Amino acid sequence: EAQVTQNPRYLITVTGKKLTVTCSQNMNHEYMSWYRQDPGLGLRQIYYSMNVEVTDKGDVPEGYKVSRKEKRNFPLILESPSPNQTSLYFCASSLLEGANQPQHFGDGTRLSIL
Amino acid sequence: QKEVEQDPGPLSVPEGAIVSLNCTYSNSAFQYFMWYRQYSRKGPELLMYTYSSGNKEDGRFTAQVDKSSKYISLFIRDSQPSDSATYLCAPAETSYDKVIFGPGTSLSVIP
Numbered sequence: 001e002a003q004v005t006q007n008p009r010y011l012i013t014v015t016g017k018k019l020t021v022t023c024s025q026n027m028n029h030e031y032m033s034w035y036r037q038d039p040g041l042g043l044r045q046i047y048y049s050m051n052v053e054v055t056d057k058g059d060v061p062e063g064y065k066v067s068r069k070e071k072r073n074f075p076l077i078l079e080s081p082s083p084n085q086t087s088l089y090f091c092a093s094s095l096l097e098g099a100n101q102p103q104h105f106g107d108g109t110r111l112s113i114l
Numbered sequence: 115q116k117e118v119e120q121d122p123g124p125l126s127v128p129e130g131a132i133v134s135l136n137c138t139y140s141n142s143a144f145q146y147f148m149w150y151r152q153y154s155r156k157g158p159e160l161l162m163y164t165y166s167s168g169n170k171e172d173g174r175f176t177a178q179v180d181k182s183s184k185y186i187s188l189f190i191r192d193s194q195p196s197d198s199a200t201y202l203c204a205p206a207e208t209s210y211d212k213v214i215f216g217p218g219t220s221l222s223v224i225p
Binding site: 005033035037039040042043044045048090092097098099100102103104105106107108 | 126
């Protein structure tokens with residue numbers, strides 16, 4: 001089954017404790033991205049990757065890091081999480097970048113930073 | 115003014131009703147318009163994709179774009195409880211650009 005898998009689905013942690021949210025896709029997609037979803041603000045792109053070892057900032061990259069060492073994996077790293085990063089996070093992938101490429105989303109990771 | 119706006123709802127309708135979900139945008143350069151559907155505790159999934167002005171129909175769903183008014187609509191005929199979800203409009207300027215997601219409208223179809 002074609003899917004994007006995120007882990008963990010839920011996480012409660014404390015300020016300053018480094019965490020990583022993993023994302024993996026099995027569709028051989030080139031393009032992957034991370035979004036955060038907050039009430040009233042919609043989905044905002046954090047980082048994206050057009051291919052292995054190629055990553056770039058989205059609209060809200062501050063406080064986040066990513067890496068793309070393998071085509072299928074695109075982890076999101078919060079080196080020193082803060083309460084304003086409490087949010088619902090989605091990883092997405094598509095064959096290529098662009099509006100005409102349907103994005104396939106994971107089921108989300110709900111992060112609470114205390 | 116936000117680039118893409120939607121009434122957050124919740125919109126509650128009886129089963130079988132015709133539903134109209136609306137979205138307004140400020141960037142006149144948008145030419146591609148997507149609607150994503152997001153069920154509770156799930157990621158969004160692409161529902162419909164239209165280019166420029168006009169209507170596009172897919173089963174019970176019709177997407178309508180009025181570029182002169184910068185207004186997008188999604189109509190759902192014979193609504194079903196399984197249509198209960200949040201609907202996100204997502205326009206883009208060109209086919210190569212990334213989409214800009216609206217905040218979504220929550221719909222509840224009551225049996």
